[in-house]
């Protein structure tokens with residue numbers, strides 16, 4: 332019962348014969364909040380797509396709570412928000428949440444939905460509108476609400492702060508803190524190293540298809556003799 336939430340073992344992935352992931356080893360412990368950083372095109376989304384079996388590995392293995400990621404059942408404890416979340420444009424926000432919760436075998440509880448919308452600062456009147464009328468940030472909040480309402484043990488969020496205003500970013504951090512206290516695990520990607528430092532227990536820097544660094548943000552700064560995580564990041568990808 333002590334399996335890690337996620338274990339990537341020597342994962343390799345090529346796109347169009349070009350190596351994107353070149354032997355990635357990474358562990359996210361149970362109950363850990365883990366941030367993945369890397370320049371544009373480093374392979375962060377590819378790693379997540381491999382984890383979700385959206386694309387086949389060229390080598391290596393991935394485990395979710397000790398079970399092969401290839402087993403649909405293994406992915407059951409996981410909620411995922413993609414980098415570009417695009418719900419069906421013709422659904423209302425409410426229909427989308429009902430649809431997602433039904434897929435997850437979860438009851439639609441109006442009080443829980445209202446509390447989640449308030450926690451993410453999404454007006455409840457928006458739920459009656461089709462998502463085509465949503466702004467980028469509203470759409471992102473709907474996706475986050477759907478993830479968190481599904482009450483999973485592991486959240487995989489690809490750039491969760493994308494499009495959020497400062498208030499919503501602060502509220503999302505509070506929400507994540509509650510999930511952490513409840514024992515959830517998190518793997519998220521971010522280009523905002525300040526967010527990585529604030530949110531995560533440990534982090535990794537993916538570059539050139541490999542993990543250049545994995546450890547605490549503090550360890551990252553000391554490893555590279557840098558006063559800021561940004562300066563350490565620049566050293567790590569040289």
Ligand SMILES: Nc1ncnc2c1ncn2[C@@H]1O[C@H](COP(=O)(O)OP(=O)(O)OP(=O)(O)O)[C@@H](O)[C@H]1O
Nearest residue numbers: 346347351369370371372373374375376377378414
């Ligand atoms: N389906 C695909 N076919 C061909 N190449 C792909 C495909 N998906 C991703 N790539 C390439 O793989 C590399 C990694 O892309 P990926 O989206 O994983 O990077 P990322 O780290 O998530 O980038 P960003 O920070 O910009 O979101 C890029 O060079 C990209 O062009």
